[in-house]
Amino acid sequence: MFYIYCPYCGEHREEEEFHPKGQAHLERPKEPEACSDEEWGDYLFFRDNPRGVHHEMWVHAVGCRKFFNVTRHTVSYEILETYKMGEQPSITADSQSQAREGAAVSQQEGVRA
Amino acid sequence: MQRYSGFGLVKHALSHHENWERQWRNPTPKKQYDVIIVGGGGHGLATAYYLAKEFGVKNVAVIEKGWLGGGNTARNTTIVRSNYLWDESAALYEHAMKLWEGLSQDLNYNVMFSQRGVLNLGHTLQDMRDIQRRVNANRLNGIDGEVLDAKGVQELVPIMDCSASARYPVMGASWQPRAGVARHDAVAWGYARGADAHGVDILQQTEVTGFKIRDGKIYGVHTNRGDIEAKTVGCVTAGNSSVLAKMGGFNLPLESHPLQALVSEPIKPILDTVVMSNQVHGYISQSDKGDLVIGAGIDGYNGYGQRGSYPTVEHTLQAIVEMFPIFSRVRMNRQWGGIVDTCPDACPIISKTPVKGLYFNCGWGTGGFKATPGSGHVFAASLAKGEMHPIAEPFSMFRFHSGALIDEHGAAGVAH
Numbered sequence: 283m284f285y286i287y288c289p290y291c292g293e294h295r296e297e298e299e300f301h302p303k304g305q306a307h308l309e310r311p312k313e314p315e316a317c318s319d320e321e322w323g324d325y326l327f328f329r330d331n332p333r334g335v336h337h338e339m340w341v342h343a344v345g346c347r348k349f350f351n352v353t354r355h356t357v358s359y360e361i362l363e364t365y366k367m368g369e370q371p372s373i374t375a376d377s378q379s380q381a382r383e384g385a386a387v388s389q390q391e392g393v394r395a
Numbered sequence: 396m397q398r399y400s401g402f403g404l405v406k407h408a409l410s411h412h413e414n415w416e417r418q419w420r421n422p423t424p425k426k427q428y429d430v431i432i433v434g435g436g437g438h439g440l441a442t443a444y445y446l447a448k449e450f451g452v453k454n455v456a457v458i459e460k461g462w463l464g465g466g467n468t469a470r471n472t473t474i475v476r477s478n479y480l481w482d483e484s485a486a487l488y489e490h491a492m493k494l495w496e497g498l499s500q501d502l503n504y505n506v507m508f509s510q511r512g513v514l515n516l517g518h519t520l521q522d523m524r525d526i527q528r529r530v531n532a533n534r535l536n537g538i539d540g541e542v543l544d545a546k547g548v549q550e551l552v553p554i555m556d557c558s559a560s561a562r563y564p565v566m567g568a569s570w571q572p573r574a575g576v577a578r579h580d581a582v583a584w585g586y587a588r589g590a591d592a593h594g595v596d597i598l599q600q601t602e603v604t605g606f607k608i609r610d611g612k613i614y615g616v617h618t619n620r621g622d623i624e625a626k627t628v629g630c631v632t633a634g635n636s637s638v639l640a641k642m643g644g645f646n647l648p649l650e651s652h653p654l655q656a657l658v659s660e661p662i663k664p665i666l667d668t669v670v671m672s673n674q675v676h677g678y679i680s681q682s683d684k685g686d687l688v689i690g691a692g693i694d695g696y697n698g699y700g701q702r703g704s705y706p707t708v709e710h711t712l713q714a715i716v717e718m719f720p721i722f723s724r725v726r727m728n729r730q731w732g733g734i735v736d737t738c739p740d741a742c743p744i745i746s747k748t749p750v751k752g753l754y755f756n757c758g759w760g761t762g763g764f765k766a767t768p769g770s771g772h773v774f775a776a777s778l779a780k781g782e783m784h785p786i787a788e789p790f791s792m793f794r795f796h797s798g799a800l801i802d803e804h805g806a807a808g809v810a811h
Contacts, residue, residue, distance in 0.1 A: 283705050298706045302696035304650075323796035325737045327648040331637035333699045356651070357699045 284359070286340065290348045297365045303339040304330045304350045314324040328370075333357060396592035399502050408712055418584060420669075421590035423621050424598050428456045430778055431616060431625040433639065435459025437468040437579070438756060438763065439631035440586035440597075441771020444502075447593030448583050449772075450779035452565040455595045456625070459616060460602035461680075464583025467633050470701075470733030472656050472678065472690040473667055473762040474512045476574035477538055480529045483789040484742055490786055491769025492538075492573065498768055504764045505586030506577050507683065511668050513574035514548060518563040518674040518719075522705040526569045533571075539572045551668060554721050562717060563675050576669060576680055576688075582767055585658050605642050606753065613752040629754045631712070633733025634699060636757035647757065648795045649736045653703035654761055655711070657730035661685030670718065677714030686728060689690045692737060693761060702732040711793075735760050740800040745774055745787040754778060755792065 296328045310324055311317050331334065336356045353362040353371045361382040362373045396474045397403070397416045407415060430446060432439045445453040459465075475489035475495055499506050517523040526542055533540040544567045549557040569616045572624035587597055598620070607615035607622065615624035618768055630639050634651045662685050671678035677691045679738045682755040691711035708730060730766070738744060738758035743766070758773045759766065773784040 299706055302707075303478070319796045323798070324646075325797040329648070330652055331444050331650050331697060333635070333638050333651075336697055338697065354696070356697050359698060359700050 283373070284361060286352070286361065287364050288342045288345060288348075289350050289364050290346045291342065295345060299342060299344045300340045300341045303341050305351065306337040306339045322341065332375065334375065337371055337379055363391075396503075399505075410506050418588040419597055421641060422596045423597070424456065424601065424618070424620055425596065428596070430627045430629065431455075431456040431617065431623060431624060432457045432557055432631060434466075434630050434631040434633070435461075435583075435587070435597060436466050436631065436633065437464060437582050437586065437767040438633075438759075438770045438774070439629075440464075440583055440590055441767050442629060442631060442756070442774045443597075443771075444586045444593070445772045445775035446779060447595050449589055450775055450791070452775075452779050453594040453786065454622065455560045455590075457590065457597045458601045458616070459597070459599050460601055463581055463587050463597065467733040467735065467763060468579055468583045468767075469684050470654075470656065471579055471765060472680070473576045473682075474513065474574070474671070474680065474692075475508070475577055475765040475766070476571050476669075477514070478515070478529065478533050478540055478569060478571045478574065480532050481801050482532075482536060484803055485533065485538060486786050487743075487765055487773070489536065489769075490773065491766045492548075493689065494768035494772060495571075495577065498582075498585070499622040502585040502589045503599060504588060505567055506581045506585055507590070508577040509575050509683075510575040512551075513573045514543075514551065514568040514570055514683075516548070516568045516670065516672040516674070517566050517588075518672065519566070521673055523566050524657075525712040530569050538598070539571055539573050543568045543570050544706060549715050552670060554664070554665060555670065555718055556720055558772045561770075565718075574669065576601060576682075577581060578683075579764060581607065582620060585777065586767075586771070603639065606750070608643070608750055608753075611751055613747075613750050621721065627752050627754070627778055627781075629756060629774060631756045631774070633757060633759065633763065634736050636736050640748070640755065643750050644746060645752055647676060647744065647755065647792060648739055649744075650697055651697070651736050653698045653700065653732040654690070654693045654735045655703040655707055656688070656690040656731045657708065657711070657727050657728060658686040658688050659725045659769045660728050662687070662725065665721075670725055672714065674713040674717060675717050677711050677718070679715055679719070687715075687722065687725065690725075693737065694732075700732070700736055701734055706794055714740065716729040723740055735763075737761070739795065741803045742801040743790055744792045745770065745777070745783070746792040747783065747794040 399657040411692040443457045479485045479494040530540040542680040602619045603616045642649045666681040669680040744758040774785040
């Protein structure tokens with residue numbers, strides 16, 4: 283069970299109030315008609331699927347109903363930060379030290395509350 | 396290979412069952428193979444088995460980072476059916492179904508395939524229209540299927556709440572009598588034993604850490620036990636496929652999600668078929684041991700942790716108790732998660748890749764177990780010939796650029 287900090291409500295709430303909505307920071311091509319089939323297919327269907335730090339959108343569905351971003355580790359499931367739409371993450375896969383990665387993987391048992 | 400038989404059982408009883416031979420060897424890796432299969436789950440082992448047995452490629456290694464069948468093969472709810480809507484997927488799953496029907500004899504290994512039938516329930520008028528359309532499509536493809544009304548469902552499953560006062564009343568169902576369940580572990584073990592008998596090297600606790608690629612062609616893999624060379628490499632790594640694709644320098648349109656399942660304490664025989672509901676969203680069957688085997692939808696977020704969240708378990712059990720009030724006080728024994736690689740169109744990828752000689756068989760999402768023999772067979776044919784098998788052809792990864800998707804979302808009778 284996640285305990286998620288909604289950056290708009292300014293409070294931690296339980297996972298059931300939220301829905302995950304997939305990869306964050308996707309940009310719709312400015313001129314879809316100018317895209318090749320590859321570019322358009324990549325935009326529609328291809329997603330980052332990292333084993334590690336992931337940036338994703340969540341919606342506070344039964345709260346403020348706003349979308350926001352979450353940086354989360356996909357093995358330990360640890361939520362590293364949440365931030366508003368339009369903002370950039372302060373934690374990325376590159377900024378995470380190797381030591382931290384190792385520690386996260388070794389914590390695989392049990393979902394962090 | 397020591398063949399199994401009733402006579403053998405009696406013979407070994409005389410020596411207190413202490414002299415059974417090991418089912419497969421534990422060989423040291425050779426420097427070079429004709430084909431390397433990455434991933435020792437059901438699909439990977441089936442691929443190796445058919446490569447050696449039917450397609451004459453015997454110098455094969457299966458590389459598995461953990462132990463055989465320890466991933467989704469061990470974590471699914473063992474349902475086998477082939478009642479898919481579209482021609483492409485119907486051909487693939489029915490190919491698998493035909494192989495299931497002779498599998499125990501073929502492998503000389505009891506996979507406990509039990510054709511007890513599968514019900515896909517309809518709870519709304521639209522459900523029933525979709526069911527009629529799907530059953531008609533199935534019949535045109537030579538797949539058995541019937542549309543039942545609520546009375547017909549109640550006769551098959553007397554313990555289910557089919558009354559009009561249910562929150563989501565059962566209006567009817569599709570019924571595939573040839574569908575059923577199989578013993579998941581036995582499938583992995585049977586294929587492993589068969590492949591080993593045909594000379595396949597099964598390398599457990601061997602993890603692929605990279606691909607050896609030169610001029611856009613693959614010529615081997617790096618592993619934690621040294622480099623191994625092969626001009627053909629097939630990856631069958633389910634939830635970890637994206638990680639391997641990245642090692643090959645390309646992306647796949649996959650997202651890995653946790654999918655949870657659970658079993659109850661063993662109870663006396665009470666449910667002799669498989670019941671699935673897309674609308675209320677849960678599925679249930681009873682194993683030979685007596686436990687109720689229960690599953691439902693994925694956890695919506697990406698994850699590689701082989702576990703999910705409690706609200707998903709709660710929703711699953713709400714659905715089961717809604718359909719079967721009689722189970723409301725059955726206690727659950729175990730719960731677990733597997734990592735499923737879901738595709739945007741809920742159909743697998745069996746495909747060549749941008750790297751020559753490197754093939755992927757992935758994207759099976761929540762429904763790979765039922766396809767194990769068919770998937771292995773067509774993938775083996777493709778690896779052996781260097782050209783995709785006609786049944787596998789439509790499942791190319793390049794369909795996400797061409798637009799020729801095979802949209803089984805919802806149409807397949809269960810949400811993915």
